[in-house]
Amino acid sequence: xxxxxxxxxxxxxxxxxxxxxxxxxxxxxxxxxxxxxxxxxxxxxxxxxxxxxxxxxxxxxxxxxxxxxxxxxxxxxxxxxxxxxxxxxxxxxxxxxxxxxxxxxxxxxxxxxxxxxxxxxxxxxxxxxxxxxxxxxxxxxxxxxxxxxxxxxxxxxxxxxxxxxxxxxxxxxxxxxxxxxxxxxxxxxxxxxxxxxxxxxxxxxxxxxxxxxxxxxxxxxxxxxxxxxxxxxxxxxxxxxxxxxxxxxxxxxxxxxxxxxxxxxxxxxxxxxxxxxxxxxxxxxxxxxxxxxxxxxxxxxxxxxxxxxxxxxxxxxxxxxxxxxxxxxxxxxxxxxxxxxxxxxxxxxxxxxxxxxxxxxxxxxxxxxxxxxxxxxxxxxxxxxxxxxxxxxxxxxxxxxxxxxxxxxxxxxxxxxxxxxxxxxxxxxxxxxx
Numbered sequence: 001x002x003x004x005x006x007x008x009x010x011x012x013x014x015x016x017x018x019x020x021x022x023x024x025x026x027x028x029x030x031x032x033x034x035x036x037x038x039x040x041x042x043x044x045x046x047x048x049x050x051x052x053x054x055x056x057x058x059x060x061x062x063x064x065x066x067x068x069x070x071x072x073x074x075x076x077x078x079x080x081x082x083x084x085x086x087x088x089x090x091x092x093x094x095x096x097x098x099x100x101x102x103x104x105x106x107x108x109x110x111x112x113x114x115x116x117x118x119x120x121x122x123x124x125x126x127x128x129x130x131x132x133x134x135x136x137x138x139x140x141x142x143x144x145x146x147x148x149x150x151x152x153x154x155x156x157x158x159x160x161x162x163x164x165x166x167x168x169x170x171x172x173x174x175x176x177x178x179x180x181x182x183x184x185x186x187x188x189x190x191x192x193x194x195x196x197x198x199x200x201x202x203x204x205x206x207x208x209x210x211x212x213x214x215x216x217x218x219x220x221x222x223x224x225x226x227x228x229x230x231x232x233x234x235x236x237x238x239x240x241x242x243x244x245x246x247x248x249x250x251x252x253x254x255x256x257x258x259x260x261x262x263x264x265x266x267x268x269x270x271x272x273x274x275x276x277x278x279x280x281x282x283x284x285x286x287x288x289x290x291x292x293x294x295x296x297x298x299x300x301x302x303x304x305x306x307x308x309x310x311x312x313x314x315x316x317x318x319x320x321x322x323x324x325x326x327x328x329x330x331x332x333x334x335x336x337x338x339x340x341x342x343x344x345x346x347x348x349x350x351x352x353x354x355x356x357x358x359x360x361x362x363x364x365x366x367x368x369x370x371x372x373x374x375x376x377x378x379x380x381x382x383x384x385x386x387x388x389x390x391x392x393x394x395x396x397x398x399x400x401x402x403x404x405x406x407x408x409x410x411x412x413x414x415x416x417x418x419x420x421x422x423x424x425x426x427x428x429x430x431x432x433x434x
């Protein structure tokens with residue numbers, strides 16, 4: 001198990017470029033299974049979750065080439081259908097939550113897939129009902145094999161259907177969308193997720209010959225086609241990494257510029273940081289964060305305590321609430337962090353309390369942060385990263401703290417952040433990988 005040793009208290013300075021978006025990469029890489037023709041994807045992040053998915057596709061028989069450091073080509077013209085029923089496939093897909101999104105493409109194109117309960121972050125219950133209910137509405141049959149602990153999904157020809165999703169699941173919408181593009185007839189998905197990454201997936205599928213309308217809204221209409229062809233696609237910058245860098249700069253009193261952020265795709269993320277008193281300045285497609293000697297949390301108009309809560313797009317992404325929480329510990333004022341979507345994501349706050357943060361964990365979904373500003377700095381501690389987003393929040397805390405901290409289980413951070421220690425050290429951080 002690898003660790004980071006962080007010497008806290010050092011300011012950063014310079015420019016940093018966000019990686020390609022992890023969540024988009026997992027979706028569009030699964031979409032290459034929809035066609036036997038070559039698909040080229042640019043700005044692919046070099047992170048564990050994405051690399052493991054690419055390797056899984058290789059094992060399935062997809063021809064994968066890497067013509068540039070961040071560019072891959074995929075050609076799924078000779079899929080090994082026997083491998084998809086092997087214990088090796090089940091074992092590897094179990095450890096990768098993104099593998100759930102191969103269901104839609106494989107059922108639509110080949111009529112059968114086995115999928116185990118996928119892995120990923122341990123952040124509470126993450127049910128798959130939306131995925132399976134939507135695909136069953138398209139005409140697929142689902143059987144759970146208790147002995148092998150896998151779902152077996154089979155279908156003849158899928159047929160379009162109307163569906164109202166019980167939740168605006170991002171991966172659920174992506175899975176159903178990828179199945180529907182090859183279904184016969186018209187499919188309507190209401191209460192669809194509409195995050196920029198879903199918009200990107202829809203745009204990529206349309207370039208491949210799909211007929212999707214309503215992109216960017218919660219009502220998608222798909223006119224099924226008989227086949228798709230190859231295309232080129234470029235992944236957006238990772239909005240979660242952009243937000244992480246904003247919080248990191250403010251909390252360490254650093255002056256940095258975040259380059260090429262696709263600002264118009266960030267939604268309310270910049271404004272949400274401004275509510276914490278952080279100056280976020282747009283410069284063309286870059287974000288400039290000046291040195292903050294202090295920042296003060298805003299209140300609502302009636303003077304009541306500020307609440308920052310996650311919500312489906314265009315609300316605030318839940319993946320950034322851990323960062324908002326840790327950044328608030330060094331602000332002036334109080335804020336209620338309300339994590340509505342995952343019931344175990346706030347349990348890392350006990351680590352911050354050990355570092356001296358003033359936090360009241362109200363229940364699994366809510367934490368009140370009492371920011372003491374410059375009156376009290378966090379102190380170094382021995383920490384463990386429980387998941388990707390809590391891991392980056394703990395890294396930010398350690399960089400701002402007095403003394404030296406150690407973060408164990410950094411494989412969780414590596415799952416979502418590319419060479420994060422090297423990139424931050426280039427700006428002046430003191431992070432050693434052991």
